[in-house]
Amino acid sequence: MNKLSRIPIFVLLSVFYVSLFSFCYAAFEPIPIGARPAALGGAYTAVADDVYSTYYNPAGLSLIPRTEFTTQYSQMYMGLWDKSNLAYSFLGLAQPLKFKKDFGTIGFSMLVFNSGTYYKETTLAFSYGKNFRIGGVKKLDVGFTVKSLSIGYGQDDYTFDSLNNDGITSSLQTGTAKADSLFDKFGFNKSAVAYDFGFKYSLFTNYKIGFMAANINEPNIALDNTDESKLPRVYNLGFMHNAESFLLSIDLSSREMNKINDSRVSVGGEKFLPFGFGLRSSIIVGTNEFTNIAFGFGYKTTGLQLDYAMEYPISGIKGTMGNHKVSLILRFGPVMHLPEETGALQLALAKEQKATEAEHKALEAEQKTRLETEQKLAKKNQELEAANKEIGKLREKLEELLRRPVPVIPAPVEQAPVKTPPVGKTPAKAGTGVKTPVTPVITELPLTLSGNIERQYFDEYNAYRKTADKLVFSTRITKIQQIVAKYKGKKIDISSAQDEYKVLLEEQRNQQRMYIDSLTYYRKMVAKGIDNKSQSDLLKKIINRYEQFGIDVSEARKELNAVK
Structure with missing residues (x-):
């Protein structure tokens, strides 16, 4: 194949994935990932309840009951006349965290898009989702994602001449390979970090809304690093009705690129069949006369889910056999928390769980009271022992007095x-020997x-x-x-x-x-x-x-x- 036959590849990339002058208008295009979400037309913002929540809405991770692993490969726009090989692959892992209490769910994913050796996009993501109860019922789910984005361009005659297309792929002075001026100045690779945030809320029984804001910080992933080359912030608003035998979902997506609004509306439906089978179909319409349809089917057990989807463009690219997606989800490990239930069953479960929590609280209160009582008794015993010792000392002192x-x-x-002299007599003077007259003594x-x-x-x-x-x-x-x-x-x-x-x-x-x-x-x-x-x-x-x-x-x- 000569070099000119390769040019349509870059034309296609400039339309859908790469513009070498702005380098971000179509880079990291929000394409449907996962066969089930793709069959629903990407209307998954309010539906997200599996490992693909890392891509559509990290809040949905909180609904995953046990470990989930997924892998997917997709061949895009098969049947193009130039035999272009556009494909992407996805790996994802979600792990609930529960240690006596529910600490939410973490998720890891890797998305790789490539066009042979000419162009490659890689997204590595870490996500976290947590459920919050309102009135004792699981109503609010919140999550966030941190993404590492990187792009790379191949280095050969075709990329060296992709801008000028003049057939000169080497230096006129030295005859050695020389890249176009943009690649020569900025290199062939660029990376950045982006952040996503999302939530889901149960409006009524079987009715939910979801919201997802992607690329909140609008990172610059272009080689030239100009302000016009930032990834646009993408907003997704979703609505879901989940009945006993079917599911209906609607998503509105909006982003602004260079002051031009790009909006899409996706409507998808899923019919639940016996024995774990399901049928899905959807339609997507948007600005610039964009129209896509999709359909698919799947099979689900407690440990395995296998899905297929086909997307077919009504507008835009012609002469293609569409996008075919096959995805596999494996579920294993212990159940960390109960999966989301619907309708009256959810309310009954919530009521039972609330009663269990009340019972646990009562038990904890009883244990706390018992512990406090034991502590008081221990303190009382200590006081009593001290009092007995004091009484013993006092008794000893008292008994000592009484003894x-x-x-x-x-x-x-x-x-x-x-002795007094007789009445009427006086004592004789010593040594005289002469008796003297007695003077009478008058007494009382x-x-x-x-x-x-x-x-x-x-x-x-x-x-x-x-x-x-x-x-x-x-x-x-x-x-x-x-x-x-x-x-x-x-x-x-x-x-x-x-x-x-x-x-x-x-x-x-x-x-x-x-x-x-x-x-x-x-x-x-x-x-x-x-x-x-x-x-x-x-x-x-x-x-x-x-x-x-x-x-x-x-x-x-x-x-x-x-x-x-």
Whole structure:
């Protein structure tokens, strides 16, 4: 084949894929990928629910229940008169992520378009999709894609002469191969990064809308790197109705190239047949009198899906046998989440799932409450253990006070009356030996008619003294108190009784302090939580111990009555 017969290839590329002066008008053309989407005319924005979501709408990845792998090869425009070999291939992988919770789905894909050795486009994509519940029902799917775009041109006589077409493919001076000025200046390869974003939303039962924005950043993939050579941003708006036995989808696609709008409307339908078979057909119309039709069929099981599609151009290229696509999807691995259901089944599933989630939340709340209770009990046990230790220390101190022996106070010594001279006599002067006249001594008369008050005091005191060490402390101190009170101020010597009373009073004060300490220890033990029996026993011991010393134990008795 001579070089001129090769020229139509580049004419075709300039129309559909490459313009060497703008290098992007038709580069990375949004062509249908996958046999099922192609048979639906590319009206897949709202339908996307498999591995091809990486291309049509990454939000659809969230609907994939298990790992999916696809491969596809397509021969484009078969039967062209110049035997042009236009083809593309596609590989895709989608993997749901679920570790106790649903973390969405990731996808990887590679799309390669080539025309023999003359031209090649490669798209590597990473996608992510995640589902969001609204009112407990799967309603919103969101996703994004990051794409690496690269183009390459062959290096031979045909590409070297593709612009000038003057037959000169080598330097006139050296005779060596020399590329056209554009290739010579910018090279034969270019790459860029692009971003896509999409979402799907369930309007009603079996009705969905989808949106996809491709090439959001409008990357420049042309060799000359001019602003006019940017990839246009592409917007796709889709609508889908998914009934029990058929599916209907509509897509509106729009992009603007050099201020010229290019829009297309795709309408596709699918009929579900028994045993996993399905029939599909579609029509695409757009600006510049663009019209395409497509049809296809497929077979689907739980682990495999095989599809075929044929696209036929009504306008534009003539004398072609159309585009033929065959794609294979393999599904394997564990089911990470349930596939999307439709109609009443979806609502019932959502209701059941909501009830399950409520049950799980209730169980989690119960477990949380149980854990909090166990923690409180552990803390309470620690506090109780600390309280028991404290009670033990307090009890030991209280018992030590109560175990102290009752002090033994010996009987007081006998007090003898003071001797005085007989009435009417005076003592003789020492050494004189001479008796002097006695001057009568006038003394006070007794306060009582029974005799000398002093004698009465001595009698009472000595009678007390003889039995003092046998008396109960409270009786003993009461009696000596009465004797002191009776004879105090009578101008007689009652020092022995007063000394006895002071000794007893000091001991009573000491016992009073011990009583207060004992009651304090007891009350601290009550605050730490001793039982009623222990309270009663301790109070009885306190009362019995200190009541014998004439201590006012009314507070202890009051608390004892309260315990009973």
